[in-house]
Amino acid sequence: xxxxxxxxxxKIFDKTIKINLAAPYQISLxxxxxxxxxxxxxxxxxxxxxxxELGFPNNPAYISSKTGLIGLTKxxxxxxxxxxxxxxxxxxxxxxxxxxKKSFNNKIKNQKRADLTMLNRWGKMEELVGTIVFLAxxxxxxxxxxxxxxxxxxxxxxx
Numbered sequence: 001x002x003x004x005x006x007x008x009x010x011k012i013f014d015k016t017i018k019i020n021l022a023a024p025y026q027i028s029l030x031x032x033x034x035x036x037x038x039x040x041x042x043x044x045x046x047x048x049x050x051x052x053e054l055g056f057p058n059n060p061a062y063i064s065s066k067t068g069l070i071g072l073t074k075x076x077x078x079x080x081x082x083x084x085x086x087x088x089x090x091x092x093x094x095x096x097x098x099x100x101k102k103s104f105n106n107k108i109k110n111q112k113r114a115d116l117t118m119l120n121r122w123g124k125m126e127e128l129v130g131t132i133v134f135l136a137x138x139x140x141x142x143x144x145x146x147x148x149x150x151x152x153x154x155x156x157x158x159x
Contacts, residue, residue: 013061020065025072028087032080041084043136046073050093050151066091070147077145086144088135093151095123118153 028044035042051059052066073089080087094113096104103109104122114121131150134140149155 013064016061016065017068020062021068021072024069028072028076032076032083032085035080035085036083041086043140044073044076044085044087045132045135046070046087046089048073048089048091048147050091050149050154052089053091053147053149053155073147074145081144086135086141088140088143088145089147090128090131090135091147091149091151091155092128093117093123093149093154095125095128097125116154116157117151118157121152123150123152 024046028046031042031044046069048069049062049066051063052068052070055063055067070089070091073087076085077087094100094103094117103113110122128150131148135143135148
C-alpha cells in the first residue's frame with residue numbers, strides 16, 4: 001500500500017533510487033576505473049528484478065529503479081566493451097530472501113507466486129548463484145549488455 005503523505009512517497013522513491021540505481025552506478029564506475037587501469041578487462045553483474053521486466057503494482061520506486069538498472073547495464077556494456085569489460089544484469093523472480101520473507105511464509109501468497117511460474121515453485125538460491133557464476137566465468141566473455149531472467153518461466157508463461 002502506498003503511503004498517504006506525498007512527502008513520504010518522495011522520500012521512499014529517493015531512498016529506493018539511491019540504493020537500487022545510484023549505488024550500483026557508483027560501484028560500477030569504480031570497477032570500470034579499476035578494470036581500465038588493470039587492462040585485463042572484467043565483469044560487472046547487476047542484480048535487477050523480474051519487476052524491471054514486467055512490473056507489478058503499488059511499488060513505482062522499486063520498479064523504476066530496477067528498470068533503470070537494466071538501462072544502466074546496457075549503457076555501461078556499450079561504453080566499456082572496448083576495454084574488455086562485460087556488463088550484464090540478472091533478473092531474479094521469486095526466491096526466499098529477506099525481501100520476500102513475508103510472501104514466502106504466507107501460504108496463500110507463496111502459492112500465488114509459485115503459480116506464476118512454469119515450474120510451480122519458487123527458485124532456490126543456488127539456481128540464481130549458478131547464473132551469476134556463469135556470467136563471471138571465461139565461458140561468458142562474449143555475453144554483454146544482456147538481461148538474464150531467472151524466474152522459473154514467469155516472463156515467458158503468458159496468460
